[in-house]
Amino acid sequence: MSANDADRATVAGRAEGETATSEDGPVVDLSGVTFGYTATPVVEDVSLTIDPGEYVAVVGPNGSGKSTLMRLMLGLLEPDAGTARLFGERADRFDDGERIGYVAQQASAAKGMPITVREVVKMGRFPHVRFGRLSSEDWAIVDDALATVGMSAFTDRRVTQLSGGQRQRAFIARALASEADLLVLDEPTVGVDAESVDAFYNLLAALNAEGITIILIEHDLGAVVEHADRAVCLNREIYFDGSTDEFVESDALVRAFGAEARLLTGVRE
Numbered sequence: 001m002s003a004n005d006a007d008r009a010t011v012a013g014r015a016e017g018e019t020a021t022s023e024d025g026p027v028v029d030l031s032g033v034t035f036g037y038t039a040t041p042v043v044e045d046v047s048l049t050i051d052p053g054e055y056v057a058v059v060g061p062n063g064s065g066k067s068t069l070m071r072l073m074l075g076l077l078e079p080d081a082g083t084a085r086l087f088g089e090r091a092d093r094f095d096d097g098e099r100i101g102y103v104a105q106q107a108s109a110a111k112g113m114p115i116t117v118r119e120v121v122k123m124g125r126f127p128h129v130r131f132g133r134l135s136s137e138d139w140a141i142v143d144d145a146l147a148t149v150g151m152s153a154f155t156d157r158r159v160t161q162l163s164g165g166q167r168q169r170a171f172i173a174r175a176l177a178s179e180a181d182l183l184v185l186d187e188p189t190v191g192v193d194a195e196s197v198d199a200f201y202n203l204l205a206a207l208n209a210e211g212i213t214i215i216l217i218e219h220d221l222g223a224v225v226e227h228a229d230r231a232v233c234l235n236r237e238i239y240f241d242g243s244t245d246e247f248v249e250s251d252a253l254v255r256a257f258g259a260e261a262r263l264l265t266g267v268r269e
Contacts, residue, residue: 025088026051027182027213028073032082035072042068044237045082050215052181055208057216057228057244061257064235066217070186073215074100087181098127101175103168103185117162117170118155121145124177145176149203165196172203183207186217201227221257 028050035043043065050056060066071077072084075091084091087099101124124145125138134142146152149169159167168188175183185204189197201223208214218224224231224244231247233240233256240252247253 026085027054027087028215029085029088030072030082031084033072033079033084034081035068035077035079041080041236043072043234046234046238047082048232048238048241050213052213053208053211055204055214055216055227055229056232057218057224057230058232058234059218059221059224059256060234060239064256066234067186069234070184070215070217074102074184098124098178099181101172101178101180101183103171103175103183103188114158114160116156116158117151117173118142118146120159120170121173121177124174124180127178141179142173142177145173148176148207149173150199163196164192165200168192168200169203172207176207180212182213182215184215184217187219188216189218189220189223197223221253 026049028048030046030048033043033046033048034041046069058066058069068077072079073086073091075084075086075094078084078092086094087096121142122134122139125134125142129135129138143152143155146155149172151166151169151173154162154166154170159170162170172183183204189200192200204214204216205227216224216228218228225248228244230242231240231244232238233247233252235256239256240247240250242250
């Protein structure tokens with residue numbers, strides 16, 4: 001079997017719901033996690049498990065600890081108490097970076113980077129080749145990733161010349177080029193026009209259908225309710241963890257966001 005055939009087989013396996021993590025237990029496993037930048041906890045006694053193939057949105061008001069929780073999940077911060085595991089390993093010691101794709105907020109991504117879209121996406125191959133040159137097979141994976149996100153026509157365009165939605169697609173392509181099992185997105189649609197937002201979420205749904213685990217940090221409650229399967233509502237501690245349909249009907253929505261929270265979801269009583 002050629003390398004290209006092997007790549008196609010990998011994609012086909014994902015399409016059938018088979019992921020590299022399917023036999024490894026939870027992707028994320030937090031148990032009694034507490035963390036604070038000062039004596040006051042930002043995240044307190046959080047226990048959370050995310051399994052392979054899930055599409056989970058973490059929501060909460062400003063200052064609720066969402067971004068801190070994401071950093072704890074990814075091992076960028078070490079808990080003051082409790083344990084955080086990523087793909088079965090201690091999160092702060094996890095070093096298999098190619099399994100994780102991270103997409104930051106549009107407002108902070110790629111500023112001052114005078115490089116082309118293809119150069120951004122090829123960075124996804126660096127964990128695989130280390131200090132070596134990309135092979136023809138690596139470049140094929142890069143180009144396949146660009147095609148998957150609909151960015152093949154923008155290969156040679158500088159990322160600074162892209163719209164917000166296009167830029168986010170380029171960074172998702174970088175994650176795909178790394179053959180990531182987990183895609184983490186931190187409020188990725190900030191500053192992105194409404195039409196691009198719809199296309200963006202359609203892309204996430206397609207990637208999740210292929211077996212990629214998605215963790216979404218999102219301020220847009222309407223988008224969460226419409227697109228994610230599971231909502232985790234955080235305000236220092238977890239107020240709710242369950243299906244998005246149940247979240248809309250729960251008192252956690254009002255407790256975390258206030259009396260007008262249901263209007264933010266687009267749901268009318």
